[in-house]
Amino acid sequence: MSLMYTVLCADVLAADDLIRNDKVQAIIGPLTSAEAEYIAYLGNRTLTPILSLAPVSAALAPSLTPFFLHTAPIASSQAKLIAAILDMFKWRTASLIYEDSTYGAGITPELVYILQGYNTRVTDSLALPIDATESYLDTLLYHLKENSTRVFIVHMLPDLAARVFHRASVANMMSDGYVWIATAGIGSAVDSLGPDRFHDMQGVVTFRPYVPATDRVMNFTVRFKERFLLENSGIRDVPNPSVPLLWAYDTAWSLAAAINKYSVSSSTPGTGRTLLGAVLNTTFDGLAGRFRLVNGQLQLSTYEVVNIIGKSARTVGFWTPESGIFKNLKATNEKGIKQILWPGDLAIAPSGWSMSSTGRPLRIAVPSRLGFNQLVEVSYSLRTNTSFVTGYCIDVFDALVKNLPYPVAYQYVPSTIYSSYEELLSLVFEKKADVMVGDTTISMSRMNKVAFTMPFTDTGLSMIVVLKKDSSGSMWIFLQPLTSTLWITSLAFFFLTGFVVWAIEHRINPEFHGTPWQQFGIIFYFAFSTLVFSHKEKLESNLSRFVVIVWVFVVLILTSSYTASLTSMLTVQRLQPTVTSVQDLLRNGDRVGYQNGSIVKYWLEEMGFHKKDLLGYVEVEEYAEALQRGSGNGGVSAIVDEVPYLKIFLSKYCEGYTMVGPTYKLGGFGFAFPIGSPMAHDVSQAIMTPAVQQEMAWIERKWFGDPGACESKSGGINSFRLSFSNFGGLFLITGMTSGLALLISLSIFVYQERDKLRAALSRTRSMSLQRLHTWLERLGSTEHTKSTINHQEADRRV
Template sequence: MLLNSAVDLLQNEEVEAIIGPGSSMQANFMIGLGSKARVPIISFSATSPSLSSLQSQYFIRATLNDSAQVPAIRAIVQTFGWREVVLIYVDNEYGNGVIPSLTSAFLEVDAHVTYWSPIHPSVTDDQLVEELHKLMRMPTRVFIVHMLTPLGYRLFTKANEAGMMEEGYVWILTDGITDFLSTLNASAIDSMQGVLGVKPHVPRTKELESFKIRWKKKIQEEYPTNEISELNIFGLWAYDAACALAMAVEKLGAGNFSLQKTNISRDSTGFESIRVSPVGPNILHSLLSTRFRGLSGDFQIGDGQLRTSGFHIVNVIGEGERGVGFWTPENGIVRRSNSTSKANLRAITWPGESPSVPKGWVLPTNGKKLKIGVPVKEGFSEFVKVTRDPITNTTKITGYSIAIFENVMETLPYAVPYEYVPFETPDGKAAGSYDELISQVYFQKYDAVVGDITILANRSFYVDFTLPYTESGVSMIVPIINNRSKNAWVFLKPLTWDLWVTSACFFVFIGFVIWTLEHRINEDFRGPRSHQVGTIFWFSFSTLVFAQRERIVSNLARFVMIIWFFVVLILTQSYTASFTSMLTVQQLKPTITDINELIRTGQRVGYQNGSFIFTFLKQMKFDESNLVKYDSPEQLDGLFSNGSRKGGIAAAFEEIPYMKLFLAKYCSKYTAVQPTYKFDGFGFVFPKHSPLVSDVSMRILIE
């Protein structure tokens, strides 16, 4: 019927342009005819994004594409920090058209569509209630609704009855419902309290108000029984489309608008051949260049459709809607339409008359506790320790990581019920590596994993980590060389033999000089020959500890002693420093300092069983046959004691937290050497896009 009417207009009425069709489905039929006849087809209500892919230059959309509102909705979700949303839409061409754009747009702001809920246009009330109950059992509480008013009214009526319009819920409407909020009755508005919606922004002007008055008066005269006389956005776009076409024709001036018959006798639809308009291309060109201030705002066609000027964000409250802000392509969300500075939205009343922003998710309401997986290991139990009481058959989970997690969960502003589940085999052994433990979250066997789990880039592809709660890095542990001498002459080693002999000679020489200067005038340096020789040696060596008893009378001798005291001070202090360094620092010298030396000489190195360090060492070009695993600090000490040639190891690679524990126990035997390889420390594991990640991370920072 539509196709016949269009062909009749083109063939018999010889039209040069067509305003219409009214829907996207009708536009699919009309676009081909317009291209064949070279007649502009101007639609003010065909909003489906799929029409853009047809790329017909003769199809002009004097309305906004449904996808034009997607950035505004995305900006709202981003502003309030919601990470998960549910899309509820009518299951037809209108509803399905915008869903791909919404899904990809949310990913750009790190939000995730957890569920798609298509609603059939002829859905029954029972089916609608069943679908709503399914949504209630999900943790996500942010719902994006894309459908038209009749179905939307039924949806919100049932949602209100089901208790889904209470505090904690978020509902965001596309323009399919928001444009017609003023036409809904009081009962429908009551069931939508607290809902947010977006709709094309229409500036308030004197021309618009005057036109509305004339429109209402005209409708009341011609249709006195019609209770609804409000002019919606499609009426404004229709008026602007007609004005734009009139302006385009006026630019061309009067002319011959005759049609020429094509050489093709029949088209593909079987209708009589379509005539080609000689002026259609000119009208199209003139229309595309037409710009003016219309009733709906600035009218300008770009890429075959009306350019977006902005969207109005409204909040359903009381008896109708209240504007809370705007979104523009240039400035994003702003409080006023003419503002260029970004600002928060006005105060919003959320469902349940709540003034506080909903967090957008809740824990499942079925009373189920979160299953928290914990690693089972033999050594390094300071972080996680799983013990089982053989009498009561109860399991107790303790350790530093567990204490941090429990403290964080206690400080959350909401209760999170959870239970620990050890990752173990029936005989109590570890059920796999840390990577296998983390994969249990991805496969939804665990809701989270808590323990000494290292944050790695490859693991972040399928799970989310909180911020780290320990320092990061991997270092090499090696034995230290014991340079402490075992003989009784160790005190001679700080000075070389040359220096010892020289010092002794100087001691004797200084004694002789002082005796020469003093023995004639100082009785302390007189007496028998043997006494004088003894005085020379005694006086010089007693200056080491400044214990000389002889008086110095000669000024020249005093001058010599000043210089000698200075030399003795330097000599004794240097000896003390060297001797101390020899007994302490030198004995901490590591046996190996170069990783390349380990690789070149084929030395055996150790790594903790189940750790990612095994993969790290293989990437460092270590031969897999030279990699030895261990489970505990005691086992690591034993491997070091055996040495690389006797089935042990020459070095071990360990994360800093484990390294500190090991060195605290064996500080006299081993040391850590540089470099330290950067890693991100220990964190807690949650499913991808889990809303708990941000809250737990925030508490880790506070703690």
């Protein structure tokens, strides 16, 4: 390759001078990230292709620097591999330690984004200066050791990584329970590490691009060592060429192949663009694998997962974007990974986190609150000078911990005096406490400080009001036992039954004769006389008798149910809620009560209540007293609070009070952990298990009583109303009976009158509507009835 076209360059100033003065057409290099960014934009301005192996980030987008070709895989391509490893071992938190450079920061955005899809969180993201001192590294590692997360992702170049692992070994962080995952910047150079560096990295899992051990690679390795010993006679142990060295060889080869294949010369017009296109179109099997550039970046499909054990790195698996992690290249369907020896020579994968950095029991902060002791109560023993915690929240937490997949040692640390919940949450945020257990409402502002479990109580905000006598609407209360749909359906079936009986009887029964208006009155009267079973008409046809029998049965059930519902309403309707919605309170300017120290006051102010109309209370008894006094006598018209508190109130004051209005969504109660604590996720999963749900229901009944007892006592009128769904089956039966009887009656009529109908219709040679009218006149005729009567008279004379 002629130097007129390409120069191997490792210095920014040299590259700038070569491009400006010597007019080179391509540059391979430089080797550092910072220099690569400068030269990338320099090449873009001068139309000079830059082939770089520097481990730069994805920030150098091909659209911005089209003349910058990255012939080594970008760091962010490993993000999915790291996420797959963490997900395989169910590690939900990790700390990222990266080099404070363009290369180091390049993986962070992509890794955090991808981990979110795997429900995994990066709890710490720490950038290390390249020239960090041992004291600085010790301080940083001590900070990480104090946290509960034990999974560390290291993304940096080998020199800095070796110093980090050495100080971690001194800090006893390369021992049992710790997990260290190193990116390919370390894995690619692992074969060239010295024995002392291997000693500090025992149990580390790292990655490196997969390079097939072909004959070409073997021959190159032999020639490389021979050449190296020839030029460095004082060195005996020559390491195998690293993967970056193979990429460098393939990079130079690609440029030479492009020049030879496309006959690029310095006299070619637009040499820079021509050479760039030639390199992009060059594809071959190189030492490091298939060389192919897409959008100016080397495409790499397979990574090796290696485990550093002893004095070597052992391959434990492979990864591709299509197949994920698998054990053997020849069997990509064999998912999983081979046995890994973790730090401390552990064959079992660590849990990835520690409840306490010192091994002590978890410190659980418990509020010493005033009022609502069913939720949390702290009691003291003067004799033993000890404190005890009880309550619904305590029992639920104990039940959840028992159902975790690992043992947990903990102790409750109740506050000695009443303090705000924000102060206790600050203890968790500052990691002076490991958990906060109590009636802690989940809110957006609090979620910025701590990690909550999913709610373990009803989530919502409602209100309690007084029940009072209410006679409004009593004049029309007789209509309320049935819904409007049921009233309309019942009326429709009254008329249907009357019509069916008339249609069957009017030809053979003289009691159903008369003028059209008289016959309509018979239909109406007969149908509604069945309501009180006072129908006097004698029925001649068995079909009509069958219809009436079924209908009377339906009427009997309908009237009995109506009577029972109306009786209940006349008894219960005397007690009705004084207020039914928050809008009523706002419209009337009523005073509203809330619990002191809760977020309900803020919510009420947002709804439009004035501060002067909001009164705070602490005890359940204060709620009842304020409601009894009422808004006009120094009390309140309603108490607005979260549903668990209102349940406690109703368990003690069921008679005379009720919960009304819509339930506004709030966060509910949750247990608070430090942000990044995996235990928050595990406790949330335990809440969803059926066994825990049953136990939590039993705990709720223990502290709050039967949740439906009070509602059954104070149910309103709506709870006694009957709807169409209650009688749908009866209406279906009577409808089918009436329809079938009418169909049979018409069939008998047509059969008996077939000759007369045929003669009458034959005399009518007009339109079809007139023929239909003739047919209906015959159907409505009472001639058959008169003939029957004449025969009866003749029989009597004889």
